[in-house]
Amino acid sequence: MDLLEYQGKQFFASYGIPVSDGEATSSVDEAVAIADRIGYPVVVKAQVHTGGRGKAGGVKLAADAEECRTHATNILGLDIKGHIVEIIWVERASDIAEEYYASFTLDRSAKKYLGMLSAEGGVEIEAVAEENPDAIARIHVDPVEGLSEEACRAWVAAANLNPQATEGAVDILMKLYTAYVDGDADLVEINPLILKPTGEVHALDAKVSLDGNAIYEHPDYAQYDATQPRDEREEAANEKGLQYVGLEGSVGVIANGAGLAMSTVDVVNQVGGKPANFLDIGGGANADVMAGALEVINNDPEVKSILINIFGGITRGEEVANGILEAMKRVTIDAPIVIRLDGTNATEGRAILEPELDDKLMMEPTMLDAARRAVELAQG
Amino acid sequence: MSIFVDENTKVVYQGLTGSQGRYYGLLNRDYGTQVVAGTNPKKAGTDVDGIPVYANVAEAREATGANASCIFIPAPGVKSAVLEAAEAGIEFIVAITEGVPAHDEAYFYNKLKADFPDTRLLGPNCPGIISPGKANIGITAGHIAKEGGPVGIVSRSGTLTYQALYELKQKDIGVTTCVGIGGDPVPGTSFIDCLRAFEADPATRAVMMIGEIGGSAEEEAAEFIKSSMTKPVASYVAGVTAPPGKKMGHAGAIVSGGKGTAQAKMEALTDAGVRVGQNPTEAGELMAEIVAGL
Numbered sequence: 001m002d003l004l005e006y007q008g009k010q011f012f013a014s015y016g017i018p019v020s021d022g023e024a025t026s027s028v029d030e031a032v033a034i035a036d037r038i039g040y041p042v043v044v045k046a047q048v049h050t051g052g053r054g055k056a057g058g059v060k061l062a063a064d065a066e067e068c069r070t071h072a073t074n075i076l077g078l079d080i081k082g083h084i085v086e087i088i089w090v091e092r093a094s095d096i097a098e099e100y101y102a103s104f105t106l107d108r109s110a111k112k113y114l115g116m117l118s119a120e121g122g123v124e125i126e127a128v129a130e131e132n133p134d135a136i137a138r139i140h141v142d143p144v145e146g147l148s149e150e151a152c153r154a155w156v157a158a159a160n161l162n163p164q165a166t167e168g169a170v171d172i173l174m175k176l177y178t179a180y181v182d183g184d185a186d187l188v189e190i191n192p193l194i195l196k197p198t199g200e201v202h203a204l205d206a207k208v209s210l211d212g213n214a215i216y217e218h219p220d221y222a223q224y225d226a227t228q229p230r231d232e233r234e235e236a237a238n239e240k241g242l243q244y245v246g247l248e249g250s251v252g253v254i255a256n257g258a259g260l261a262m263s264t265v266d267v268v269n270q271v272g273g274k275p276a277n278f279l280d281i282g283g284g285a286n287a288d289v290m291a292g293a294l295e296v297i298n299n300d301p302e303v304k305s306i307l308i309n310i311f312g313g314i315t316r317g318e319e320v321a322n323g324i325l326e327a328m329k330r331v332t333i334d335a336p337i338v339i340r341l342d343g344t345n346a347t348e349g350r351a352i353l354e355p356e357l358d359d360k361l362m363m364e365p366t367m368l369d370a371a372r373r374a375v376e377l378a379q380g
Numbered sequence: 381m382s383i384f385v386d387e388n389t390k391v392v393y394q395g396l397t398g399s400q401g402r403y404y405g406l407l408n409r410d411y412g413t414q415v416v417a418g419t420n421p422k423k424a425g426t427d428v429d430g431i432p433v434y435a436n437v438a439e440a441r442e443a444t445g446a447n448a449s450c451i452f453i454p455a456p457g458v459k460s461a462v463l464e465a466a467e468a469g470i471e472f473i474v475a476i477t478e479g480v481p482a483h484d485e486a487y488f489y490n491k492l493k494a495d496f497p498d499t500r501l502l503g504p505n506c507p508g509i510i511s512p513g514k515a516n517i518g519i520t521a522g523h524i525a526k527e528g529g530p531v532g533i534v535s536r537s538g539t540l541t542y543q544a545l546y547e548l549k550q551k552d553i554g555v556t557t558c559v560g561i562g563g564d565p566v567p568g569t570s571f572i573d574c575l576r577a578f579e580a581d582p583a584t585r586a587v588m589m590i591g592e593i594g595g596s597a598e599e600e601a602a603e604f605i606k607s608s609m610t611k612p613v614a615s616y617v618a619g620v621t622a623p624p625g626k627k628m629g630h631a632g633a634i635v636s637g638g639k640g641t642a643q644a645k646m647e648a649l650t651d652a653g654v655r656v657g658q659n660p661t662e663a664g665e666l667m668a669e670i671v672a673g674l
Contacts, residue, residue: 106482108565108595111489143486144494184481214481216456247623258563259537259592262618266642267659269621278622313521313542343546344521366661 008206022091031072099192168201184214240292249274252297273375287326305377317349340370381583382511401452475503485566501568507560528554534574535590547664571601593619598645616663
């Protein structure tokens with residue numbers, strides 16, 4: 001899960017990484033009170049799960065209470081690329097001498113941690129990587145051995161930061177590594193990491209993505225749930241234990257297994273249709289799971305036809321067929337359904353469905369045929 | 381012949397006494413796999429339908445000669461289960477469990493590489509491995525695979541693995557070994573590990589490879605195929621039309637910054653001489669053509 005900037009800064013602060021003094025709020029009055037407490041000038045920053053906040057007017061410097069009030073009023077409720085600003089972060093403005101970039105993430109090819117440090121911070125690091133790759137000092141860290149201070153120093157030296165920043169950078173990077181590993185993060189990124197005219201090094205921004213699989217080790221991460229970006233359809237599906245990703249089309253897709261579901265979405269596109277979603281019901285396909293999936297799809301008003309693509313492995317065709325029929329009794333479905341059932345005991349399963357077929361429930365022998373039929377129905 | 385596992389593989393199930401472990405452990409035994417032991421420190425001395433349960437893998441190995449393990453332990457216990465098996469001298473570890481933290485995976489992957497170089501880990505978050513007619517370790521439905529070869533299968537996706545086995549069986553094409561490497565960020569066994577083993581296996585004469593969006597494993601496999609493989613390969617990559625940045629059920633299946641797209645993977649594979657299908661059925665047909673021409 002992706003943290004908002006202020007959550008990332010609080011996460012960093014809990015590992016001893018210096019960040020600007022600040023507080024989050026949803027109220028204009030409180031924003032002014034926070035600014036009064038921490039002292040002017042302050043920066044008022046929109047807290048949304050998207051980039052380009054500055055360009056959209058979501059980051060403003062305020063010299064006094066009046067300016068703070070104006071900016072807080074303007075930024076709260078602002079629409080930044082479809083994200084409405086509900087929370088702002090008010091922090092003490094920093095004097096900046098230089099801007100750097102620092103991050104840790106997993107290098108899936110090397111199967112080791114990758115640290116990246118650059119003297120060219122404050123800009124899109126992808127652009128730096130493309131135009132001037134030598135400007136990024138990289139370090140691979142073996143997860144078993146960890147990051148030694150010696151290795152960290154050599155890494156900082158390779159990045160050619162201002163010599164004044166060396167000690168502060170080493171200190172922050174060692175802490176950032178601990179936060180990355182102990183905090184079970186997929187990504188920790190500071191851009192910019194700043195050197196102040198006074199010589200201190202400091203995290204001016206925070207981008208943190210936490211590993212959802214490790215939540216059991218961090219019960220306090222539950223607090224981040226409330227600020228995750230929401231898709232109502234996805235939420236309804238997650239409550240039923242289904243893997244759902246909302247898309248923009250009109251063919252509802254239900255399949256068992258992530259790979260097959262992805263493949264089904266592909267095939268719908270290939271035959272000229274637009275999938276409304278990706279929905280993985282997992283390995284089995286019993287009536288409860290199928291009914292839950294149909295309910296989720298049924299709640300999407302854009303859906304004009306439903307494609308159920310089940311491959312029975314351990315699950316037998318009869319169970320799948322009975323599950324579908326039982327689910328259809330429980331949920332009133334508006335859109336026509338096209339089924340493709342294959343795999344273990346598919347013949348038996350199809351025989352159960354055969355007598356029930358009509359213009360609301362159809363069956364096709366292959367994935368491609370089923371996708372074609374579903375797309376025709378959606379467009380018809 | 382087959383790769384990694386065969387009729388002589390003796391398997392200890394870590395988590396045999398749990399509901400999933402019991403269910404699949406017994407199914408695997410019914411298939412013909414040598415399921416020789418289970419482990420559970422609290423249930424040592426008992427048995428699961430005649431399969432003896434030991435306190436730990438070392439004791440199970442000592443008593444039964446187990447050389448492989450299959451892990452059905454819940455995610456929080458997988459790291460210690462993998463290390464326990466490796467320390468006990470197990471040569472082939474299959475971790476079925478999904479939802480293992482990425483940092484745990486990165487840790488035990490590197491720990492095994494450094495301290496237990498002769499141990500191979502498959503998974504986590506994978507369907508397991510089947511050498512049809514010889515051994516089935518994991519959650520693959522054994523009867524959808526035809527034994528004998530000449531095709532080896534390696535796949536990142538569970539249900540698409542089944543689909544591939546089934547498509548080949550429908551065409552009366554046998555499989556030497558089918559390896560599900562799983563879709564997690566740090567898989568213990570990679571495409572390249574399997575491709576190399578298939579290249580060296582005389583009974584395998586062609587390989588079917590099923591990829592997915594995210595990461596660069598398919599691109600790396602394409603390079604390996606180009607430089608080091610003589611046997612023909614057919615492939616399918618799922619997620620051609622996945623929207624960028626969306627997670628589609630697998631931690632590994634994330635597209636970002638134009639890298640790891642299905643399109644890029646398919647181009648890399650095609651460039652390496654691989655015949656790439658637009659959907660699993662088409663990939664099966666391409667494989668049938670390859671087999672007919674062998």
